[in-house]
Amino acid sequence: MQSKHKLFNFHGGLHLPGHKEISTGQAIGDVFIPSRLVLPLQQHIGESSEATVKEGDPVLKGQIIAKANGYVSVPLHAPTSGTVSQIIEQPVPHPSGLSATCIVIKPDGKDEWIDLDSSADYRQMDPSALRNRIRDAGIVGLGGAGFPSFIKLNPGAKTAIDELIINAAECEPYITCDDMLMRERAEDVINGIRIMKHALQARRCLIGIEDNKPEAHAALKDACSKLGIDDIEIISIPTLYPAGGEKQLIKVLTGKESPSHGLPLDVGVVCQNVATAAAIYQAVTYNKPLISRIVTLTGEGIKQPGNHEVLIGTPVDEWITYCGGYHDSIKRLVMGGPMMGFNLGTDKIPIIKTSNCVLAFGEGEADAQEQQAMPCIRCGACMDVCPAQLLPQQLYWQAYARDFDKIQDYNLFDCIECGCCSYVCPSQIPLVQYYRFAKTEIWALERDKKKSDRARLRHEFRLERLEKEKKEREERMRKKKAALKTGKDEKTKDSKKDAIEAALERVREKQKKSQTQTKNIDNLSAEQQKKIDDIDARRNQEQKDSTS
Amino acid sequence: MQFKKTSSPYLHNNQNISLVMLQVIYALIPGILVYSYFFGWSILVNIILACLTAVASEALMLLLRKRPLAFFLRDNSAILTACLLALALPTLAPWWLIVIATLFAIVVAKHLYGGLGYNPFNPAMVGYVVVMISFPQYMTQWLQPHAGLDLSQALQYLFLGELNAAISLDSITSATPIDSIKTGLSLNQSISEISASPLFGFWGGAGWEWIAAAFLLGGLWLIYRGIISWQIPVSLLLSIVVMAGIFYLADPQQYSNPLFQLFSGGTILAAFFIATDPVSASTTPKGRIIYAVGIGALTFIIRTWGGYPDGIAFAVLLMNMAVPTIDYYTQPRVFGASGK
Incomplete structure (x- = not known):
């Protein structure tokens, strides 16, 4: 099962202080039911789901409350039974701090399930039925990106999958939710992996786990032997941030590099997170949708750090209060890890499917961004640690100069925003912030460009039409001139005479016509005639008055 | 609860420019000590003069350019430039030579190009080349090993440009080993003849090799x-x-x-x-x-x-x-x- 496996290196990376022990001290905490659940319609990459309930509707635990909208989309389920109290705009976990449409559920405390279909055996299901079941359970990548999982399990008929890689690296400091999941629910994980392997018909399956998680590693190993499974390799990889980056992990385990603008699928690899595997097991075997996940609550600003199974939609403030609340030293709240997470401006925000960690920094715990930045001295430390082998310093200059063409020549979009460059920058330049800025600007420019392309097409069409008309006019003029010219040469006088004659003829004709035509003052009735006479008389009178 | 918002990452390795420059300066210390062992006080005096000039001109330029003074003076980069320049210039140099070279390095090569991080040319080398081209006769006065001057003599030469009557300049200075090879070769001497001079040590210039x-x-x-x-x-x-x-x-x-x-x-x-x-x-x-x-x-x-x-x-x-x-x-x- 665990054989000597050749490992590869990726460029750069950092040895970071782990701070993992803060939150691994106790078992995963129980689910608690908060006073309200706030469920954003958009919790995944793709189209946001479409609400199928309205305010006032009663819902049962596990009931679909929003359906998938298009292919890259998944449904959303009620995490507990209760009533839909509102469907409104609420602040959601997003770096922008913006609000989005959410379904708000007021739990009734009964936690009553809908009827679940009887359990199923995945071996009797064909891959497409498996994918449908996974989609209907609302499962998305739980590692952070939130891409609908069933799509990743659908490589297409032509693509053979060499490796299914399970990401158990959990390389970011502080976060321990995957670690605790593997320690406590290793069998779910292994069973989920078997389902994915079956759906993909993958040739082999590798689990990559950083060597700072020996307990989790042992638990997976035990689960494998208990389940009698020998076709999954559990591979310990060196702890080096960001070894859990999808492309980096694939490189470490297989030596394969996913193409610069492509997907792991292009090199015959599919990568899934351990928590996703466990969720898939629950969905396929028990038909349970994704309504909760394990989230790490940690940092010096928290009184009782640990991991909890949290219902999707639980407001962070209620959860933290339930867990004992903040320390007085609380200074900053982050969703996600300290390297790639984002600041929360408020704690009145729900846990969503992709929330893996809530990090409460205490005073002096993470002041990296507090320093004033010095100018770049081109030391190249950023380049030395960049796992995407980019030139972060050049990207910075181009972003600073707003040269959005050149920055793409330096492969801005290969940047995974891991934050290694900012971490080592002796000038304390917030480099990643510059890249995010440049990416957003480029996306905005592309949107504008599409818009202006349409406008330009319209404009060009108009110009073309005007040009055509002008040409036609010129052509007519030219023909006329040519006709006149040829006329001049041959029978100038005659034609002139003829022309005059013809004109006179037309005038005579017209006169004759007008004489014969009835006018509106012919055949007047007596009354009309009288009116006209009156008007004439008055006109004459007025004329006289004015002249006198 | 409301919180302050900034962008990730929130961790840093606590390295900064000031520390980087300081460590480079520390790394120069053994060399400087050996230098003054062989050639006396002059080099230390030169370094101090260059540093004072550098910090003063850096402060002036920061004021003129309306940059935060304390923030940039703390970066130690001007001091490092001054140290390197003083080490590159001849051991026996008049004060104005050092001052001109340093001023040129800091004012022209560094700040007129945009200050820290923006200079395309190495400031110390610009300063060095300016005086090398402008005052070539002063650039050949190198002390002989152990002909070193004591502190008062070094200061006297630095600021007054003269020495005690007992010591003649010619008796304590000479060309550098590289220069003397060049001169010797032009006089049709062979390398082995030239290297017989006491200017040469075991494998480099006497003193200089250490x-x-x-x-x-x-x-x-x-x-x-x-x-x-x-x-x-x-x-x-x-x-x-x-x-x-x-x-x-x-x-x-x-x-x-x-x-x-x-x-x-x-x-x-x-x-x-x-x-x-x-x-x-x-x-x-x-x-x-x-x-x-x-x-x-x-x-x-x-x-x-x-x-x-x-x-x-x-x-x-x-x-x-x-x-x-x-x-x-x-x-x-x-x-x-x-x-x-």
Whole structure:
């Protein structure tokens, strides 16, 4: 099962202080039911789901409350039974701090399930039925990106999958939710992996786990032997941030590099997170949708750090209060890890499917961004640690100069925003912030460009039409001139005479016509005639008055 | 609860420019100590004068450019430039020579180009070349080893330009070993005849070889600390060794041996402390090698056939000019790009 496996290196990376022990001290905490659940319609990459309930509707635990909208989309389920109290705009976990449409559920405390279909055996299901079941359970990548999982399990008929890689690296400091999941629910994980392997018909399956998680590693190993499974390799990889980056992990385990603008699928690899595997097991075997996940609550600003199974939609403030609340030293709240997470401006925000960690920094715990930045001295430390082998310093200059063409020549979009460059920058330049800025600007420019392309097409069409008309006019003029010219040469006088004659003829004709035509003052009735006479008389009178 | 918002990452390794510069200055200390052991107080006095000038002119320029004064003065970069410049200038130099060189380095080469991080040329080398071209007669006054002056004599010479009647300038100064080889060769002497002079030590210039060894020690410490990368010093020194080696093997009586080339003049100091100035050096891994090989080759060429005693300053400035082009053509392969 665990054989000597050749490992590869990726460029750069950092040895970071782990701070993992803060939150691994106790078992995963129980689910608690908060006073309200706030469920954003958009919790995944793709189209946001479409609400199928309205305010006032009663819902049962596990009931679909929003359906998938298009292919890259998944449904959303009620995490507990209760009533839909509102469907409104609420602040959601997003770096922008913006609000989005959410379904708000007021739990009734009964936690009553809908009827679940009887359990199923995945071996009797064909891959497409498996994918449908996974989609209907609302499962998305739980590692952070939130891409609908069933799509990743659908490589297409032509693509053979060499490796299914399970990401158990959990390389970011502080976060321990995957670690605790593997320690406590290793069998779910292994069973989920078997389902994915079956759906993909993958040739082999590798689990990559950083060597700072020996307990989790042992638990997976035990689960494998208990389940009698020998076709999954559990591979310990060196702890080096960001070894859990999808492309980096694939490189470490297989030596394969996913193409610069492509997907792991292009090199015959599919990568899934351990928590996703466990969720898939629950969905396929028990038909349970994704309504909760394990989230790490940690940092010096928290009184009782640990991991909890949290219902999707639980407001962070209620959860933290339930867990004992903040320390007085609380200074900053982050969703996600300290390297790639984002600041929360408020704690009145729900846990969503992709929330893996809530990090409460205490005073002096993470002041990296507090320093004033010095100018770049081109030391190249950023380049030395960049796992995407980019030139972060050049990207910075181009972003600073707003040269959005050149920055793409330096492969801005290969940047995974891991934050290694900012971490080592002796000038304390917030480099990643510059890249995010440049990416957003480029996306905005592309949107504008599409818009202006349409406008330009319209404009060009108009110009073309005007040009055509002008040409036609010129052509007519030219023909006329040519006709006149040829006329001049041959029978100038005659034609002139003829022309005059013809004109006179037309005038005579017209006169004759007008004489014969009835006018509106012919055949007047007596009354009309009288009116006209009156008007004439008055006109004459007025004329006289004015002249006198 | 409401919280302050900033962008990730929230962790940092606590390295900063001020610390980087400070560590480079620390790495110079062994060399400076050995220097003053062989050549007396003059070098220490020169360094202090250069530092004072540098800090004063840096402060002035920051004020004129309306930059935060304390924030930028803390970065130690002006002090480092001043130290390197004082080490490059002759041991016996009049005060105004040091002041002019330092002013030029800080005011023109650094701040007129935009200050820290924006100078395309190495400030210390610009300062050095300016006085080298403007006042060549003062650039050849090098003390003989152990002819060192005491503190009062050093200060007297520095500020008054004269010495006690008992000591004549000629009796304590001489050309550098590299210069004397050049002169000797032009007088049809062979290398072995020239190296018989007391100016020469075991493998380099007398005294200078030990100073260079001390700088080497400091430089290796910088690589160990990760402050500088190995590419620049290693390729610079290798290129000099290879070029000198080829010519030495062809004609040992006309060309000095590679070891001598390494341990005389400013070769070691330049390889570890001057060419590695990140602002004006190439930044890509391949680019750094090309840049350093260029400096090594040009140094050897100017030393051997050029009109100046040592070519390092010119070599560095010439390669500074080539840096944007080098960087452009040596971009590393991006992860996942085709053609591994």
